[in-house]
Amino acid sequence: MKPAFLKPLLPRGLQGRAALILIVPVIAIQLVVSVVFIQRHFEGVTRQMTNNIAIEVAYLEREVNDAPSMTEAESRAVSLGDALSMDVTLPTDGPIEDRKEFYDLSGRSVISTLDSKLARVQGVDLASNSREVRLSMATDWGPMEVVFSRDRVSASNPHQLLVLMLFTSLLMTLVSYLFLRNQLRPITRLAAAAKEFGKGRTVPYRPRGAIEVRAAGRAFLDMRARIERQIEQRTLMLSGVSHDLRTPLTRLRLGLSMMEPEEEAAALTRDVEDMERLLEAFLSFARGDAMEEPEEVDVAELVQRVVENARRAGQDVTLARIDAPEGLRVKLRPQAVGRAVENLVVNGVRYGKRAEVSLLLGAGHVHIVVEDDGPGIPAARRDEALRPFTRLDSARDPNRGGGVGLGLSIAADTARSHGGRLNLGESHLGGLKAELVLAR
Numbered sequence: 001m002k003p004a005f006l007k008p009l010l011p012r013g014l015q016g017r018a019a020l021i022l023i024v025p026v027i028a029i030q031l032v033v034s035v036v037f038i039q040r041h042f043e044g045v046t047r048q049m050t051n052n053i054a055i056e057v058a059y060l061e062r063e064v065n066d067a068p069s070m071t072e073a074e075s076r077a078v079s080l081g082d083a084l085s086m087d088v089t090l091p092t093d094g095p096i097e098d099r100k101e102f103y104d105l106s107g108r109s110v111i112s113t114l115d116s117k118l119a120r121v122q123g124v125d126l127a128s129n130s131r132e133v134r135l136s137m138a139t140d141w142g143p144m145e146v147v148f149s150r151d152r153v154s155a156s157n158p159h160q161l162l163v164l165m166l167f168t169s170l171l172m173t174l175v176s177y178l179f180l181r182n183q184l185r186p187i188t189r190l191a192a193a194a195k196e197f198g199k200g201r202t203v204p205y206r207p208r209g210a211i212e213v214r215a216a217g218r219a220f221l222d223m224r225a226r227i228e229r230q231i232e233q234r235t236l237m238l239s240g241v242s243h244d245l246r247t248p249l250t251r252l253r254l255g256l257s258m259m260e261p262e263e264e265a266a267a268l269t270r271d272v273e274d275m276e277r278l279l280e281a282f283l284s285f286a287r288g289d290a291m292e293e294p295e296e297v298d299v300a301e302l303v304q305r306v307v308e309n310a311r312r313a314g315q316d317v318t319l320a321r322i323d324a325p326e327g328l329r330v331k332l333r334p335q336a337v338g339r340a341v342e343n344l345v346v347n348g349v350r351y352g353k354r355a356e357v358s359l360l361l362g363a364g365h366v367h368i369v370v371e372d373d374g375p376g377i378p379a380a381r382r383d384e385a386l387r388p389f390t391r392l393d394s395a396r397d398p399n400r401g402g403g404v405g406l407g408l409s410i411a412a413d414t415a416r417s418h419g420g421r422l423n424l425g426e427s428h429l430g431g432l433k434a435e436l437v438l439a440r
Helices: 004-009 014-065 070-083 107-117 159-198 211-257 263-287 299-312 334-351 379-385 407-417
Strands: 087-089 121-125 132-139 142-149 295-298 317-323 329-332 355-361 365-372 421-426 432-439
Touching: 014 070, 014 107, 014 132, 014 142, 014 159, 070 087, 107 121, 159 211, 211 263, 295 299, 295 334, 299 317, 299 329, 299 334, 299 355, 299 365, 317 334, 329 334, 334 355, 334 365, 334 407, 334 432, 407 421, 407 432
Parallel strands: 317 355
Antiparallel strands: 087 142, 121 132, 132 142, 295 329, 355 365, 365 432, 421 432
């Protein structure tokens, strides 16, 4: 379980997380190997080489101290220095101080080793010239300065291993990342196909990638085919039911029209009309938008058309607000969305006196909001109101001018088929606020 403060810093995508899993171990190995190499191997080699040079300097010091005179000491220092590949100056102006650059990782080992092996060392200068070691030590004839090559106490080009290791790791990390991205691309395509299908759109998809990803892709295709086949079979069945039921209803209407205009005949005619209305509502709900292909639609124009149709029918409906770019086109099923908005408008003016329609643009979604001034729906019963054939009170009985309990269900089903949802809330007019959210 990762700490809470790390959660916002971690990538959310699969590709980012996989790259993190790949890169973090590489960096950790690089750090461990580098520290071990520098602190143990590199410093050990430096200390061993410095011990060797300390033996030579100690021999030089003994020979200089054993000289019988200053002249002989200078002669011995120069001759031995040439033999040992050292520049020796005796005497010097004065001792020097220990100096090294902050990035000189081996300099600390050089200075500490020389101090421990040579008792009369006064200072070691590694900063004046990075290619040389300048050593000052006390002798019986005064301060002596010894200068020799830095290569004699430090490994030659010690950074080459680190540079090679770093370059190789970066190269292999890049190759692994490209391979990983290629392996993750089929998963991304599968997610995109599933997302589009959730919005009611069928996009071409062919399983690719590893065996497991191909298996998931084939399972998705089988699922999509079954769902589409089920919707098609349901639509064909309902079309047959519609044809079978409309024939006897037509005969009943024809027979009633030929009867004498009596009160019983009028009541039967109303029953036939109610049966036809129930049949149309049921077919509209069950058919949904299965027979309609998605297309690019100007959403503002669609909403305006629904409002104009409602006003021509004598309903008090106004277009309150359009908060979307002009000419915004969204891929959807226009008849299904138009039918859903019409149902919301009809519900608004049926249970209230007036309704307002708004079009809003959200992040990745389009919001079509219908508000009325009716009694509204209590918050505790809004989920129940979305169920098919649900009427919340007797005032909504179809025989008293109400619907059959499918208006909100059709709108909710349309929203889900477009990758959205139907939200119910409280309107600023005092009634119900129905918000149809569609993915774009």
